[in-house]
Amino acid sequence: MEETPNLDLPRSSDAARTIRALLGAAGSPIFAVLDGGQFDDLPGLLGEEDIECRSLFREGGDADHRLAGPWLVPASDVLTQSYVERLDAKAPCAVYWLCPAGEDRLWRHLRTLNEVLIPREESAHQGKATAGAGYERVLFRHWDPNVLAPVLPILTRPQFSRFLGPARRVVFNAPDYGGVKRVGAADDLPPAPPGPLRFEPEQMDRLKAAMLHASRLRIARFLKGHVPPHFSGVNDDFVWGATLASEKSADELGIRTERGRARWATVMVVSDGKAAEMPEVRDYVRGGNPDERVKSLIGHAVDALRSGAAAAS
Structure with a gap:
């Protein structure tokens, strides 16, 4: 079994204090790229504080898409x-x-990062990812700290040079990946390659592995927060083990979403692992959208599962 990670979220106050210290020692113009998708109207919120912002998306597109996108703020x-x-x-x-x-040069550079090239699925599976037809353009949410965090470690030095562009450093808090990150340019960083940032198949495999670990971590944190208080012997090792153990039955039942898998892990714990063996439970989950059925199951049948597990023990 994988070693148990720290399931406690980094405290936002500690992260803020660390970032404040890093920015205070920066000695360079500072800009924040903010994720508009976290708010109903981020430009409106900033305007109320007389804070200027610039969208990194093109004008003339879908207004809601633009509103939920990245906004550059002199900070x-x-x-x-x-x-x-x-x-x-x-x-x-x-x-x-x-x-x-x-600001102007950074704004122009960041707009070139909004899309990146990744291997097409069929090419990646066949090991034939080549320039042109072997790649596709996708949106790169570099303004989301928990998206950016697993990407930076997989970059080659030339790719990192392409990512940084005219900047010298990035700082952000990514709770799903350990907290505050600070990544800067070395003096001997090579020139950036031309064209859009492009990821190779091996890099995508590493990225998927990092994202899977982060997803498991979020599920384990959900599970830790939803174990009935009267349960004894529930520590981080137990919660992490239960998270991993629930994956096989979740796959078998077709539970795909992270939220659905988190709920299923909770059902498995509450039922002492017996839910996956109960025909009536399996039939119920498979009888419709599995992720929606698990939501209903955890909302209405956990007490029954707990009673059934106690009677069978």
Whole structure:
């Protein structure tokens, strides 16, 4: 079994304090890229505080898509940083860029990162990912800290140079990946390759593995928060083990969403692992949308499962 990770979320106050110290020692113009998808109207919120922002999406497109996209905010002053810090404490939404070249150049560069090339599924499976037909353009949510965190470690040095562009450093808090990250340019960083950022099949495999681990971590945290209080002997090792153990039956039942798998892990724990063996439970989950059926199951049948497990023991 995998070693048990720390299931406690990093405290937002600790993360904010660390980021504040890092930015205070930056000695460079600071800009925040904010995730508009975390708010109903991020530009409106910023406008109420007289904070300027610029969309990184093209004008003229879908208004809702643009509203939920990335927004660039000059953040070198303490008041703006404090407001962004409060937004980031509600949900991870800020990536700080330290860029001596200034706002316009950074804005132009960041717009070139909105899309990246990844291997087409059929090419990746056949080991034939080549330039052109072997790749497809996809949206790269570099403004979401929990998306950016697993990407940066897989980049080659030339790719990292392409990612940074005119900037010298990025700082952000990614709770799903251990907390605050600070990544900067080395003095001997090679020139950036031309064209869009492109990921190779082996990099995608590493990225998927990191994202799977983060998904398991979120499921384990959900499970830890939903174990009945009267259960004894429930520690992080138990919760992590139960999370991994529930995956096989979740796959068999067709439970695909992360939320559905988290609920199923809870059902398995409450039923002492017997839910997967109960024909009536399996038939019920498979009788419709499995993820929706598990939602109904955990809402209405956990007590019955607990009673059935106790009677069978």
